[in-house]
Amino acid sequence: xxxxxxxxxxxxxxxxxxxxxxxxxxxxxxxxxxxxxxxxxxxxxxxxxxxxxxxxxxxxxxxxxxxxxxxxxxxxxxxxxxxxxxxxxxxxxxxxxxxxxxxxxxxxxxx
Amino acid sequence: xxxxxxxxxxxxxxxxxxxxxxxxxxxxxxxxxxxxxxxxxxxxxxxxxxxxxxxxxxxxxxxxxxxxxxxxxxxxxxxxxxxxxxxxxxxxxxxxxxxxxxxxxxxxxxxxxxx
Numbered sequence: 001x002x003x004x005x006x007x008x009x010x011x012x013x014x015x016x017x018x019x020x021x022x023x024x025x026x027x028x029x030x031x032x033x034x035x036x037x038x039x040x041x042x043x044x045x046x047x048x049x050x051x052x053x054x055x056x057x058x059x060x061x062x063x064x065x066x067x068x069x070x071x072x073x074x075x076x077x078x079x080x081x082x083x084x085x086x087x088x089x090x091x092x093x094x095x096x097x098x099x100x101x102x103x104x105x106x107x108x109x110x111x
Numbered sequence: 112x113x114x115x116x117x118x119x120x121x122x123x124x125x126x127x128x129x130x131x132x133x134x135x136x137x138x139x140x141x142x143x144x145x146x147x148x149x150x151x152x153x154x155x156x157x158x159x160x161x162x163x164x165x166x167x168x169x170x171x172x173x174x175x176x177x178x179x180x181x182x183x184x185x186x187x188x189x190x191x192x193x194x195x196x197x198x199x200x201x202x203x204x205x206x207x208x209x210x211x212x213x214x215x216x217x218x219x220x221x222x223x224x225x226x
Contacts, residue, residue, distance in 0.1 A: 004153075036217075043115075043201055043217040044154070089153050096205060097167045099144065099215065101153035 002027045004090050004102035012108045013080055021075040021105045023064075023090035031092040033057075033066055033073040038087045038104070047075075047088070080109045113138050115204050115218035123224045124192050132187045132221045136204030142166075143185040144215060145177060146201040154201055160185050161207055189223075197225045 007022040025031065032051045036044040048057030053068035062077045073090060090102040116135045124130050136143050142161045146154035156169035160179035179185045183204075189196055199222050203215035 043219040044203075046214065046216065049214065091153075093215075096142075096207070097159060098156055098169065099146075099154075099203075100156070101146075103153045104151075 002031070002092060002094065002098075002100045004092055004100055006088075006090050006102035006105050009087075009104070009106040010108055011105060012110065014110050015082055016079045017109075019075070019077040019080045019084075019107070021088055021090075021107070023073045023075065023102060025071050025073065025090070025092050027071075027092055027094065029094050030068075031094050032096075033064070034091040034093070035062070035064055035073070035075050036089045036091060036101075038089065040086075044089065080107070082109045082111050085109045115202055115216050117200075117202050117218040117221050119221060120219070121222045121224075123226065125226050126192055126194060128192050128225075129188065129190045130192060130223060132189075132200050132202075132223070133184065134187070134202030134204075134218060135184045136202075137216050140204035140206050140216070141183050142205045142207050143179060143183065144203045144205070145185070145187045146203065147171070147196075148199040148201055148220070150198070157187070192225045194225050197223060199223075 003026045034049045035047040037047045048059040050057040050066035056065045064075045087104045093099045144159040145157040148154040158168040163179045174190045176188045199220040201220045202218045205215045
């Protein structure tokens with residue numbers, strides 16, 4: 001079946017450090033890929049998405065590129081802020097149905 | 112533009128009871144999906160409703176059932192509650208037509224505690 005694997009957290013960085021959170025997937029067909037962010041006590045917010053190979057999703061300084069050859073969708077940000085502290089989820093869906101989420105990676109950014 | 116809303120925010124029940132959670136989709140959306148998020152884990156897909164019918168279902172027992180109303184709002188019902196049903200229940204909405212069928216918007220969730 002379809003699955004998503006993320007790097008284990010927690011990830012702790014200093015403000016302005018470079019961030020990478022790895023995500024790889026297994027899917028039959030060609031999924032759409034997503035990153036969602038969850039702040040404490042809240043639901044999930046869509047951060048970015050990519051729907052086909054080599055697409056780059058970007059939002060709020062975060063980027064991720066859909067790599068079909070490595071089945072990956074790593075999340076990156078050049079300079080993190082304290083306000084980026086949250087849990088990040090990688091997810092996939094095929095044709096808008098039956099979303100599959102990774103286990104989440106907790107990011108803590110220290111001032 | 113109203114986003115996805117869920118009620119109640121928190122709920123405490125005892126084992127064996129039944130619970131109903133409610134969701135109103137984002138304005139203009141016609142599809143509602145429900146997820147269970149246990150503490151420290153990613154959301155698990157329960158089912159999806161479109162045109163008042165269950166379209167897809169994840170690996171959850173029949174104790175979990177749902178309904179979608181003509182105004183696209185939805186309910187999640189859980190019967191015979193177990194301690195393991197304690198979780199954050201998330202509702203997400205999307206639009207079936209057009210090019211963004213795969214983009215879901217989530218509500219804040221309902222925190223269910225089963226004692």
